[in-house]
Amino acid sequence: MVTVEAVLGDITTQCVDAIVNAADSALMGGGGVDGAIHAAAGPALLEDCRRVRATTHPKGLPVGEAVATGAGNLPARWVIHTVGPNRHRGQDDPALLASCFTRSLAVARDLGARCVAFPAVSAGVYGWDAAEVAAVATDALRADLAEHDGVDLVRFVLFSEPTLAAFQSALSAAGPLL
Ligand code: AR6
8 A cells, every 4th residue: 555645844854765856957956946955965966966967867867757866964865856847948748747756756666765755846947837746746646656566655745835735635636546
């Protein structure tokens, strides 16, 4: 049985196996949750990101993909970086956003991370409506978790009351499977 929940909070403080970062393709840090994660993790995270760029992803991480690094000083063991679609650049395909959630879970399973925390990917600088992100994330998770074992807890960690309300509403609409 998988637990899927939504809480109000700061993802950097979460005691889970892996937290997901709403990064950009360069993986060099930024604002929003990306900035908060790098600030809390310390310089080891940026070093890990540089290593990813120097090895597996010299051209950067594509939109909808995910890659793991260590987590520096964070309580979590890993950071899974994903790049959401940027609506301001015309990236409005929900499949790309869904892919952020499913690819991140696939990376979590490969790591052996059983408890995973997600932010509202693309619902900040990248301009997606929080309710749409919540609906896309919930649908993606429902299909993914029904098909694959290995993750016991998915926690959405939301930074504002309206975003929390959007996720709570999407989760209750999704019904008992989640
Ligand atoms: N914990 C949880 N959620 C947070 C936190 C936090 N500490 N801080 C912000 N949020 P955004 P995006 C929420 O803009 O839209 C960066 O510069 C925030 O309120 O962080 O995918 C990257 O480098 C919002 O609901 O991510 C990229 O360039 C959600 O996290 C770009 O922003 C996502 O907002 C990515 O944009």
